[in-house]
Amino acid sequence: QKEVEQDPGPLSVPEGAIVSLNCTYSNSAFQYFMWYRQYSRKGPELLMYTYSSGNKEDGRFTAQVDKSSKYISLFIRDSQPSDSATYLCAMKGTGTASKLTFGTGTRLQVTL
């Protein structure tokens, strides 16, 4: 079983739609959860960072963590063509210099 599983997509939605992106994980040591956005041939850009189970909102983005189910989600409201990118979930343990373990990324296309 992979440590982090993420559907690679592609996911195509019309402009204005609500997008739901998800990851599951198997390692209970993961305590911190991030979502990165990556445009083609660019570096990952940190979007959201969460620790506790529950929801965290930042503008059009909401990150959700359910540690009991080992399931995390990112919701994008009112999606825009500029949101078209690959979205990577990443997670880490409690060590200060701990590495990030990434999912494969979900490619999102928002169409006009």
Added chain:
Amino acid sequence: EPEVTQTPSHQVTQMGQEVILRCVPISNHLYFYWYRQILGQKVEFLVSFYNNEISEKSEIFDDQFSVERPDGSNFTLKIRSTKLEDSAMYFCASAGSSYNEQFFGPGTRLTVL
């Protein structure tokens, strides 16, 4: 807004040659990382560096790889004798006092011929 920078953006080298990839982390950050992403695959951890020493390294980070922070601002990744399978995007990342938030650079695309 402060950002991580990396040079060069693209490096082409012959198999067996040494390459040095350079990174300037965000000023005042304390934790430094190298990751790589082979085309079409996920981002993979290589090494973390804190307090002038390696904190953790992956199985990929064998004796051919080394890291250095030579002058308090640059952070380098050296591959001593490149192999074809080293072709990938290499990303540098840094984290500050909020050590759980790692910020990535734009990457160096390494092509080994």
